[in-house]
Amino acid sequence: MPRRVSLPGASELFRPTERPPATEEPTDGDSVDETVAAADAAAEQSGRGSGRVRHDEKITVYVSSDELVALERARLTLRAEHGMAVDRGRIVREAISAAIADLADRGAGSDLVRRLSQP
Numbered sequence: 001m002p003r004r005v006s007l008p009g010a011s012e013l014f015r016p017t018e019r020p021p022a023t024e025e026p027t028d029g030d031s032v033d034e035t036v037a038a039a040d041a042a043a044e045q046s047g048r049g050s051g052r053v054r055h056d057e058k059i060t061v062y063v064s065s066d067e068l069v070a071l072e073r074a075r076l077t078l079r080a081e082h083g084m085a086v087d088r089g090r091i092v093r094e095a096i097s098a099a100i101a102d103l104a105d106r107g108a109g110s111d112l113v114r115r116l117s118q119p
Helices: 032-046 065-082 088-109 111-117
Strands: none
Touching: 065 088, 088 111
């Protein structure tokens, strides 16, 4: 007599994953704008990217092959010459953080405005 194997159902395979508890829940009086402003202020104060933590949000960025090679070379340089084992995502998050901080500090004179203004 053949044995039947019990397999998990779709509800068990596709169950929602648990999210870590939020550090600060918005109250009924808080608007989304106030919550976003508070998060922006915290990021601006630290002046750093989020580093190596679990991220709940994701974006897709398309880059040229030359940009990808340059990013990988930067990662390898950080590892070989500076002893820093970081992934490409962390480099990108730090670059975003630096660009946003520069924009907040220098406004129209920031590198981001200058670079995006070029044709």
